Each structure stands twice: as structure tokens, then as C-alpha cells.
Amino acid sequence: MIVKKLSTFLRIQSDLDNMDAIHAAITNAIIFKGTNLWILVFAIVIASVGLNMNSTAVIIGAMLISPLMGPINGMGYSIATYDFPLFRRALRNFAFAVSASLAASTAYFAITPLSIAHSELLARTSPSIYDVIIALFGGLAGIVAISSKHKGNVIPGVAIATALMPPLCTAGYGLATFQFAYFFGAFYLFTINTVFIAISSVLFSQFLDFPIRTVVEEEKKRKVHRWTTAVIAITVIPSLYFGYLLVQKERFTVNANKLIASISALDGNYLLRYDVNPGSNSIKLIYGGVSLRQSTKDTIQRxxxxxxxxxxxxxxEQGFSTSEISHDITEVDQSLRAEIGRLALALQRSRDERINAEIGNIQTRQVLLELKALYPQVVSLAYANPIQYTGQAPSDSSRISVVVMSTRRPHLRSAEKQRIESWIRQRISAQHIKTFYEQE
Structure with a gap:
């Protein structure tokens, strides 16, 4: 009974538009002339200016009005229905749109006086397997919306999520500035989005058994399947490698921050500045204080x-060394040296507190997400690690963990609260924890 009800909720056949209407909508969207051509030109210019000015809002506007999704869905639909004339038309129009976009963006970045690669532009140069997932599921949402009677507001969201126009303009920036690493990275991201939006159209069209409008031999079908598989493999394999590199860089950064927090003060030396570069797997440490001994460096390496x-x-590196100063110094020099050491220590403590706070925020956010999956009525969670004083003696103090949780109806029962407290205690490795609940 439950399975039957669930299948009723998940059925989409009843919401599908007429097959002829779907075919007409996809066929009309692949054409690039008149209105679509002008819209494409406007979107190219808007996206290029947005990347040049590092404006997220402008880039989103360009993604919303870009008509590039049309021929991509057309290619996927034509592959699924073995409509080879339609595939050739969609491919020609798509190639024209890509060429026009590259030409326009290259020309813009060649003449603009602003040539700095901002964060919005750099974000389109390092694709990974996660972009494959976004493109696949974004494309599925798009083809479902196109095929539905109720179009809704899905297609604009798909345009933003899959982001076809900004990578093309970034590729144009790479060509205009002769930075071909940017060009290949951005164009690869565009290729990922294109291929997997088209593949999602193929999957959905075949899943719903869209009618085949021509007679196709079985050998041709097998050939199409082989080519499709080859294109998917060629597109995915590099993204897996780049995804692996992304994970390795993230792991290196996390471990480097842990190391820095543990070596902020060693043998009379204080860490003044550090630089972590996950790209080259390098960590630069600059210390102030007494002269760095080899034993101290060995401790850091261990x-x-x-x-x-x-x-x-x-x-x-040694930023400054107090041992190199002459022993015959004045009281003013001694006072200055002590003040420098004090300020360096205060600065490092402040940096350590900031790093610990950032790590704590990330952990609290993750605990909240995991807790919401178990108990949907949990709305928010606050976590702190204050010092508890008893007031009996100056040394009578201890660290405790305090958790404040907001819930909505139906409110948590006592047994559920006990399980949550036990789970949180294990999750954050805290022995003493106090939990407070707020009911909305």
C-alpha cells in the first residue's frame, strides 16, 4: 500500500505535455536567428562585463537570459529519438552559438582596460567531478520542466546552476590575454555542462519512451550508444582527476592549519606570519624571538x-632574533624587546582564537545538518565552550560544553532529548555538556 502511494506521488507521466508540443518546443529552441540571436549577443556582453567587474548579480542576469540551453537539449532529445537530421541542425546551431560567444567575449576582453582575473572569473577555470553532478541533475530538472504542462520557474534556476555562459566568456578572456590555462580550464567546464545536460535529456527522453519519428536500423542504434558512451568517458575521466586534486588541496589546507595551531610558540620563538600554498604543497613559517635552533626545526618537522x-x-625563517642583539644594551632596548615579544604573542593568540572559532563554526554547522536529518523538528543549534566557575576558590573552574537548540512542533520528547544529548556528546567528544531547548 505504501509503495503504491509512493509510486503515485513519483509518477510524472500524468504531468507530461503532449508529445508533439514537447517536440515543437525543443525544435524551436535550437534555432539561432532573429530574437534568439540578439538575446545571445546581449547575454555574451552582460556576462563578459560581469566577469570583468566581478559582479555576481550581473553574471546571474546573463545566465538567466542566455538561450544556450535550447540546442543542447535538442542534441540530447535527437540522440534519444534517433532523429539525426534534428541532431545535425542542433549541432550546427550550437557550434554557431559557441563560436559567436567566444568571438564576442575575446573581442571584449581584448579592448577592455580592466584585465585583472577576479574571483568570479577564476572560479570557472578549475572544473571537477562535482561540476559533472551539477550539470547532470540540473539538466534533468531542465528537461523535466520543458516536458511538463506546468513549466514553473525551474528553467531559470537550471540556467543559473549549470552556468553555460560564464565559462565561455572566461575562455574568451584566456584567449584575449594569451592565458591558455584559463581557456582550457573554462572550456572544459563548458564542455562538462554541455555534455551532461545533453545526456540528462537523453536519459529522460528514453525513460519516458519519447516516440521515435524515423525508422532506424539496430546497427545505427548501437553505433549511437557506443559514441555516447565514449563521449561520456572522455568528459568524465579528467574531472575525476581534478576532483581528486581538489580533495587533496582541501585536506592539505586543513592539516596545515592544525600544524600551525600547534607550533605557534616553540622554545622562545613566536610565529609571526605564515603562508599555506596547497598548489605547491608548501608552508612558509616566519618566527620571531631567540635564534631558531636545529632542534626546534626538527620539532616542527615531526x-x-x-x-x-x-x-x-x-x-x-627567522624574522628577527633577540639573541643577535648585543648583550650590552640599555634598559630601553630591553623594554622594547619585551614589548615586541608580548605583542607577537598577543597577535598569535588572536590568530589562534580566530582559527579555532572558524573550525568550531564549521563543526557546529555540520552537527546541525546531521541532527536535522535525524530530527526534522530541530530548527537551529548554538554551541559554545565556556569556562564554568564554582566561586569556592580562584582555581575552581572547568571547561563545559553548552548547546542551545530551537525546535518546532511536534516538540521533542524526553527520550528523544536524552538520545540527542548522548549523540552530541559522542559527536563533539565532550564529557560535560549542558543542553537547553527553545520551543518556537
Whole structure:
């Protein structure tokens, strides 16, 4: 009974538009002349200016009005229905649109006086397997919306999520500035989006058994399947490698921050500045204080090994050394040296507190997401680790964990609260925890 009800909710055949209407909508969207051509030109200019000015709002506007989704869906639909004339028309129109976009964006970036690669532009140069997932599911949402009687507001959201226009304009920037690493990275991201939006159209069209409007031999069908599989493999394999590199860089950054927090003060030396570069697996440390001894450097290397940074390139430098100052110094010099050391220590403590706060915020957010999956009535969660004083003696104090949780109806029962408190205690590795509940 439950399975039957669930299948009723998941059925989409009853919401499908007429097959002829779907075919006409997809066929009309692949044409690039008149209105569609002008809209494409406007979108190219808007996206290029948005990337040049690092304006997220302008880039989103360009993605919303871009008509590039039309021929991509047309290629996917024509492959699924083995409509080869339609596929050739869609491919020609798509190639024309891509060429026009590249030409226009290259010309814009060649003449604009602003040539700095801002964050919005750089974000389109490093695709990974996660972009494959976004393109696939975004394309599925798009083809479902096109095929439905109730179009809704899905298609604009798909245009934003899959982001076809900004990578093309970024590729134009790479050509205009002769930075071909940017060009290939951005064009690869565009290729990922194109291929997997088309593949999602193929999957959905075949799943719903869209009518085949021509007679096709079985050998031709097998040939289409082989080509489709080859294109998917060629597109996905590099993204898996780039996704692996992304995970490795993230892991390196996390481990490097843990190392830095543990070596902020060593043998009379205080960490003044550091630089973590996950791209080159290097960490630069600049210390102030007494002269760095080899034993201190060996300690840093051992701690790096402890945090899985054995192969990291550690560059340890002495910013200033108090031992190099003559012993015959005045009281003013001694006072100045002490003040510098005090300020350096205060600065490092402030940096450590900021790093710990950032790590704590990330952990609290993750705990909230996991808790919501178990108990949907949980709305928000706040976590702190204050010091508890008893007031009996100056030294009578201890660290406790305090959790404040907001819930909505139906409110949590006592047994559920006990399970949550036990789960949180294990999740954050806290022995003493106090939990408070707020009911909305």
C-alpha cells in the first residue's frame, strides 16, 4: 500500500505535455536567428562585463537570459529519438552559438582596460567531478520542466546552476590575454555542462519512451550508444582527476592549519606570519624571538609528519632574533624587546582564537545538518565552550560544553532529548555538556 502511494506521488507521466508540443518546443529552441540571436549577443556582453567587474548579480542576469540551453537539449532529445537530421541542425546551431560567444567575449576582453582575473572569473577555470553532478541533475530538472504542462520557474534556476555562459566568456578572456590555462580550464567546464545536460535529456527522453519519428536500423542504434558512451568517458575521466586534486588541496589546507595551531610558540620563538600554498604543497613559517635552533626545526618537522604533512615543503625563517642583539644594551632596548615579544604573542593568540572559532563554526554547522536529518523538528543549534566557575576558590573552574537548540512542533520528547544529548556528546567528544531547548 505504501509503495503504491509512493509510486503515485513519483509518477510524472500524468504531468507530461503532449508529445508533439514537447517536440515543437525543443525544435524551436535550437534555432539561432532573429530574437534568439540578439538575446545571445546581449547575454555574451552582460556576462563578459560581469566577469570583468566581478559582479555576481550581473553574471546571474546573463545566465538567466542566455538561450544556450535550447540546442543542447535538442542534441540530447535527437540522440534519444534517433532523429539525426534534428541532431545535425542542433549541432550546427550550437557550434554557431559557441563560436559567436567566444568571438564576442575575446573581442571584449581584448579592448577592455580592466584585465585583472577576479574571483568570479577564476572560479570557472578549475572544473571537477562535482561540476559533472551539477550539470547532470540540473539538466534533468531542465528537461523535466520543458516536458511538463506546468513549466514553473525551474528553467531559470537550471540556467543559473549549470552556468553555460560564464565559462565561455572566461575562455574568451584566456584567449584575449594569451592565458591558455584559463581557456582550457573554462572550456572544459563548458564542455562538462554541455555534455551532461545533453545526456540528462537523453536519459529522460528514453525513460519516458519519447516516440521515435524515423525508422532506424539496430546497427545505427548501437553505433549511437557506443559514441555516447565514449563521449561520456572522455568528459568524465579528467574531472575525476581534478576532483581528486581538489580533495587533496582541501585536506592539505586543513592539516596545515592544525600544524600551525600547534607550533605557534616553540622554545622562545613566536610565529609571526605564515603562508599555506596547497598548489605547491608548501608552508612558509616566519618566527620571531631567540635564534631558531636545529632542534626546534626538527620539532616542527615531526609535528608536520604527525599531521600527514610528510611531503610538504616547510620553509622556516627567522624574522628577527633577540639573541643577535648585543648583550650590552640599555634598559630601553630591553623594554622594547619585551614589548615586541608580548605583542607577537598577543597577535598569535588572536590568530589562534580566530582559527579555532572558524573550525568550531564549521563543526557546529555540520552537527546541525546531521541532527536535522535525524530530527526534522530541530530548527537551529548554538554551541559554545565556556569556562564554568564554582566561586569556592580562584582555581575552581572547568571547561563545559553548552548547546542551545530551537525546535518546532511536534516538540521533542524526553527520550528523544536524552538520545540527542548522548549523540552530541559522542559527536563533539565532550564529557560535560549542558543542553537547553527553545520551543518556537
Amino acid at each position: 609535528r608536520a609528519d604527525r599531521y600527514d604533512l610528510t611531503h610538504a615543503q616547510l620553509e622556516i
